[in-house]
Amino acid sequence: MTDTTGAPPEILTERRGAVQWVIFNRPHARNAMTPWMEDRLIEICRAVDNDPMVKALALTGATGDKPAFMAGADLSCLQAVSSPEDFTILETRAEAAAMALESVRVPTLAVLSGACVGEGALLSACCDVRIASPSVRFGFPIARTVGNCLSVKNLARLSAVLGTARTKEMIFSARLLTADELAMAGALRMVVATEEGLLAQGQALAEELAALAPLTLWATREALLRLRDNGLPPDIDKDLLRRCYLSADYQEGISAFLEKRRPFWTGH
Numbered sequence: 001m002t003d004t005t006g007a008p009p010e011i012l013t014e015r016r017g018a019v020q021w022v023i024f025n026r027p028h029a030r031n032a033m034t035p036w037m038e039d040r041l042i043e044i045c046r047a048v049d050n051d052p053m054v055k056a057l058a059l060t061g062a063t064g065d066k067p068a069f070m071a072g073a074d075l076s077c078l079q080a081v082s083s084p085e086d087f088t089i090l091e092t093r094a095e096a097a098a099m100a101l102e103s104v105r106v107p108t109l110a111v112l113s114g115a116c117v118g119e120g121a122l123l124s125a126c127c128d129v130r131i132a133s134p135s136v137r138f139g140f141p142i143a144r145t146v147g148n149c150l151s152v153k154n155l156a157r158l159s160a161v162l163g164t165a166r167t168k169e170m171i172f173s174a175r176l177l178t179a180d181e182l183a184m185a186g187a188l189r190m191v192v193a194t195e196e197g198l199l200a201q202g203q204a205l206a207e208e209l210a211a212l213a214p215l216t217l218w219a220t221r222e223a224l225l226r227l228r229d230n231g232l233p234p235d236i237d238k239d240l241l242r243r244c245y246l247s248a249d250y251q252e253g254i255s256a257f258l259e260k261r262r263p264f265w266t267g268h
Contacts, residue, residue, distance in 0.1 A: 035077065
């Protein structure tokens with residue numbers, strides 16, 4: 001797949017030894033996710049599955065004026081939701097990217113700094129290991145911004161990383177977790193003291209993962225995913241998603257976010 005817009009690619013790739021790096025590359029938008037980026041991430045994961053020379057996959061974000069892993073989904077994608085078909089497409093694309101990352105053949109590492117929000121937080125939760133600089137801010141402030149909700153599968157992903165109580169507290173407080181809070185929850189392998197040392201530490205840790213028994217790591221991840229997902233029926237949350245995405249509150253949240261004002265919630 002190629003980006004035919006003439007702009008720099010929204011995802012960059014770089015091979016460093018046995019480690020395949022993926023760099024989200026929209027620094028002007030704090031690397032917010034677009035549909036093209038979701039498709040490209042899936043394509044990269046499939047290529048890794050077919051390349052025996054790749055032993056680990058590392059994800060990070062390009063740095064602009066401020067560090068950022070990914071500041072959620074691009075707002076234009078969220079604005080477009082006005083029908084059940086729209087939010088189904090939105091959720092299906094995001095889920096496909098998450099599943100591609102979760103099921104890739106090699107161990108995965110998220111190297112986090114700055115904004116790690118919404119879909120960025122979700123994709124980092126799909127990785128096997130995470131490290132971060134002190135600047136990272138992680139979460140889903142949707143209860144004070146756009147007023148949508150997370151799917152049951154995504155809540156299960158977050159609960160597996162943070163625990164149920166902290167996941168609920170994070171969403172009910174509508175605030176972002178710090179590096180220290182993530183570390184205390186066991187969600188980070190380490191906090192790297194400086195932004196400058198983050199990528200080097202990420203490469204070193206990815207190389208450590210690449211040197212371990214690949215089938216052991218793969219089977220452990222696969223078994224834990226089966227434990228997590230066992231008993232989750234399909235479409236368990238369609239009514240919840242429909243009510244939030246098609247609500248007047250959701251449209252109000254988007255408008256308020258764009259107008260830089262507080263939303264007026266009605267519960268409808």
